[in-house]
Amino acid sequence: MVRVITSALRYRAALQISPLSLALLFFLVGPVIMIMIMSFYEFTGFMTVPDATLENYIELFTSSLTGVNYLQTLKMVGITWVVTLVLGFTLAYFLVFDLVELRTKLLLFLLCVVPFWTSSVIRMVAWVPFLGKEGIINKFVIWTGISAEPLQFLLFSEFAVFLSYIQIFTLFMMAPLFNVMARINRDLIEAARDNGASGIQILWHVIIPLCKPGIAIGTIFVVSLVASDFAAVSLLGGQRVGTVSISMIIQMNMAQYPPSSATGVILLVVVLLIVGGIMRMVDVRKQL
Amino acid sequence: MRKTSSDTSKTGVSRRSLLKGTAAVAGVAAATQLTGGFPTVWSQDIKDLTLRSTGGPWSHFQLLENMANEDLDFTVQLTPVGLDEIQKRGLTQTGSSDLFEPAYLQMKFFWPTGKFMPWDTTKLPEWDKVVDLYKAPGKIWPDAWFGQGQNPSTVSYTSGPDTNDFVEAGSTQWLTAHPVLHNADTLGIRPDLIGRPIDSWAELINPEFAGKAALVSFPTIGLMDAATAFEAAGEITYGDKGNMTQDEIDYSVERLIQLKNDGHWRALWSAFNESVQLMVNGEVVIQSMWSPAVTAVRAQGVPCIYQDLKEGYRSWTTGHVLPNHLEGKMIGAAYDYVTWYHTGRVGAMFARQGYYVVTPDNTRKVLPEAEWDFWYEGKPATVEIYDPFGNLMEKPGTIRDGGSYKNRMGRVAIWNSTMDENKYLTRRWAEFIAA
Incomplete structure (x- = not known):
């Protein structure tokens, strides 16, 4: 079964991937390079001067604010990751192993996609009538006498941001997990059971190891989506949560494009390092 | 087309x-x-x-x-x-x-x-x-x-x-730049939820409104509003609130952080609509607002006042x-x-939206006398007042909040500004957000 790769085949393959490669080159690599160049420009306080300087990076690494912002961002990434992983895994497990009929599986899977029928901003704003001071939950809380005052932590808080992350990003964890789980050979589970493995042991020694590529892909999604999010922190966090992306927005509002670009480059590097680490630990290609 | x-x-x-x-x-x-x-x-x-x-x-x-x-x-x-x-x-x-x-x-x-x-x-x-x-x-x-x-x-x-x-x-x-429009911002309040007269910027930081006050998220503007409140409360006298020294920025940001830790700021907003929704939903009862934002709150049947204050306006x-x-x-x-x-036609249209085009004499030639009296002179409406899109805004007898053109634009306490310490201010503001 040795396949001889002729130059013609190789040529054809190159041709096939060229549209996507070109699009990525122009619309992803190009802008990123421009941001990198911008990050070395000088910012005088009002003006951007095209002049090579390391000042933006020196300032970034010596400011105590950078650490605070990254801690906040990593905290948001970490908590969201844990919750979406548990939820995503459970949901995928239920769909794949507990349901028998394929139609029900697909129907319920599609149900999980319903929130994506509308724009992300609307998905977030839709929380306001639920969580607000005069929202449904607070009306209930006051009506039942659980609290005399409306619960303020529900909206414009970290809690609200997490809620939105979990609502939206669980699917990104669930979908790849669903995919890998569906491919698990049922014979392996039968064999484990025949050999006397308990349910927990099957889960721990058979299913989870086989799910690793799905977990890895889901993690890459969740990490990069949370680390780059600005909308939820702004709309549901009331801009009171200081993440890396918020600090970039503040700098951009004040026309400080070079320092803001430097912040962006470092954030990109951090996210790429995390993604690279995941890729080293798990062979994602296995799933493909 | x-x-x-x-x-x-x-x-x-x-x-x-x-x-x-x-x-x-x-x-x-x-x-x-x-x-x-x-x-x-x-x-x-x-x-x-x-x-x-x-x-x-x-x-x-x-x-x-x-x-x-x-x-x-x-x-x-x-x-x-x-x-x-x-x-x-x-x-x-x-x-x-x-x-x-x-x-x-x-x-x-x-x-x-x-x-x-x-x-x-x-x-x-x-x-x-x-x-x-x-x-x-x-x-x-x-x-x-x-x-x-x-x-x-x-x-x-x-x-x-x-x-x-x-x-x-x-x-x-x-x-x-060739000037286009101007207007003045001031505190917008929910009179039904506050229930007493408000006449000073100091009320923005009154502990009475803890968890019910909001701030603009644009760094200089948010800082200037807060500074106006600190000064009105007699805490500090600034040399120039629109061009603060590093010490003045430090004081203002420390106070902002303190208020944040006390749960004073319900939210920071960056877009017009957010400021409207905060008021409509009752999340916030006091915050600085644009005049048309106040109108937009009222258009949803929620009482809201563009409050004239003794310290003047931010324009x-x-x-x-x-x-x-x-x-x-x-x-x-x-x-x-x-x-x-x-030349006038545009000025009349913007007047009905609550803004002022910078050539009022030409606006006056086009805007009917009764509407001019309402929008520019601050007199009670004698006719029904419509916005440029044909929606009824005010019934006869009502007076425009903030009074006449002269009362607003003649009493500008502070201009939206970019300060010399722009870079320092931005960093300190980011610290306030992260605190």
Whole structure:
């Protein structure tokens, strides 16, 4: 079964991937390079001067604010990751192993996609009538006498941001997990059971190891989506949560494009390092 | 397509008067075509031109675009984007538009780039009708307050046709920006939820409103509002709240963080609609607001007052800046457009929205007397007051909040500004957000 790769085949393959490669080159690599160049420009306080300087990076690494912002961002990434992983895994497990009929599986899977029928901003704003001071939950809380005052932590808080992350990003964890789980050979589970493995042991020694590529892909999604999010922190966090992306927005509002670009480059590097680490630990290609 | 509705309604009179203005402007090439006195040749020539303008949603909307295309010989295309986006596009993609309408607080970012050319006041036929705020000595009326911070006249002039400096108001004929609109912001309150009179900026930081107050998230503006409150509460006296020293910034930010830790700030908002929703949903009962935002809250049946305060108003203004890439006839079209903006019809339309175009004398010629009295004189409405889109706003007998034009624009305590310590301020503000 040795396949001889002729130059013609190789040529054809190159041709096939060229549209996507070109699009990525122009619309992803190009802008990123421009941001990198911008990050070395000088910012005088009002003006951007095209002049090579390391000042933006020196300032970034010596400011105590950078650490605070990254801690906040990593905290948001970490908590969201844990919750979406548990939820995503459970949901995928239920769909794949507990349901028998394929139609029900697909129907319920599609149900999980319903929130994506509308724009992300609307998905977030839709929380306001639920969580607000005069929202449904607070009306209930006051009506039942659980609290005399409306619960303020529900909206414009970290809690609200997490809620939105979990609502939206669980699917990104669930979908790849669903995919890998569906491919698990049922014979392996039968064999484990025949050999006397308990349910927990099957889960721990058979299913989870086989799910690793799905977990890895889901993690890459969740990490990069949370680390780059600005909308939820702004709309549901009331801009009171200081993440890396918020600090970039503040700098951009004040026309400080070079320092803001430097912040962006470092954030990109951090996210790429995390993604690279995941890729080293798990062979994602296995799933493909 | 945009032109279809306009061709029939063009009136020779208004066009001709505008063309007179253009004739002087359009540069050598265009001017030679006009020497025979055949405006039709000119209009044939500019018919295919499209003038693109990028500005805020408060001025870049369909109704204005339709009006422009009815009255002018070329096509006008308006693109509404947020204040931050106007800045981003203006500074980094200047070629993407033929006019930008930044706020004057952004002029220190725009003008020194050298990407824009000055307007020549001698070629702006309505320039003498523009209020004195944009001329020496920077007062809209002789008895008006000059205001702290960046009075518009201080960033309005440059020394020559190819310069990018700022010079004393009125010392040259070269304008950095051609003024478009101005208005004043103040505290918006929910009278039903507060239940007592409010008369000072100090109320913004009153512990009574802990968890019920909001702040603008734009760093300088949020900081200036807070500073106005700290000063009104007698905590500190600033040298210039619109241009603070590092010590003054430190004090203000420390206090902001303290208030944040006490749970004072319910939220920070960055867009018009967010400020409206915060009030409508009862999340917030006191925050600084734009006058039309207050109107928008009331339009949803929720009581809201644009509160006149004893310390005065925080004011802003916007202007058109002219990118360098324009040449010949396009420059002529740009001059035509900004001149048309000031001839009255546009002023009347914006008056009904609660804003002021900078040529009130011309606005008055078009705006019916009863509406003028309501919007500009602060008198009780004698007729039903409609907004430009035909929605009923006020019934007879009501008085506009904030009173007359003179009461608002004559009592500007502080101008939206960019401070000398811009960089330091931004970093400290980010610390407040992260605290």
